[in-house]
Amino acid sequence: MNQIEEIFKILFDRYGPQYWWPAETPFEVIVGAILTQATNWNNVEKAINNLKKHNLLDPYSIHNISEKDLSNLIKPCGFYKIKAKRLKSFIEVFINKFDGNISKMNIYPTSYLRKELLKINGIGMETADSILLYALNRPVFVIDNYTKRLFYCLGLGDYKLPYEKWQQIFHNFLFPIYQLYQEYHALIVEHGKRKCRRCNDKCFLKKALYLNLTFG
């Protein structure tokens, strides 16, 4: 077992399954992925519930509603004007290229979809990969600040490495199993939220890893 797999095991033993992504449909995952940018998930839930309450959580409803009305509904998640715009620009592509249909989107290879997602204003690498991993079940590892912070603290990567270099580390050392990637990323976030603001020697993960490295 390599160190990347080892860390997954330690985190999973500690925190258990995270049941990510908390959404009823792949489309809801995508909406959540855009709304959660730099935002606490609790606030995103409020925004999504507003959309549900008004029966607007589907591509064509979001397409038809005005940007201003949309921004008012998603207000609780913060950055609401820019996120309304971003949601709209995703929907535009989603409807024009994939008929607003996840199944039609899912026909295409991962590399093509990633490229198309990244063309959309407001969808960067992390959001694109979250969509691929959690909405489309593609084995693409999501790199966020929690990931970089943790693995930098553990001495497994330079914090300033570019996104795709970080991603390569995980792709190189893990089997491409989407369930594994989904759980791993969720565990990293959970760990980051609970423990590892500032990783120090008291961190159980560091201790466990050190013990495993020293004594097998």
Added chain:
DNA sequence: GGCCAGGACACCA
């Protein structure tokens, strides 16, 4: 009252 949250992008040197 300050800090941070499941980022992305425009702008500038």
Added chain:
DNA sequence: TGGTGTCATGGC
């Protein structure tokens, strides 16, 4: 290409 400001609400 690398650093910085901006977008903003809500919980602790």
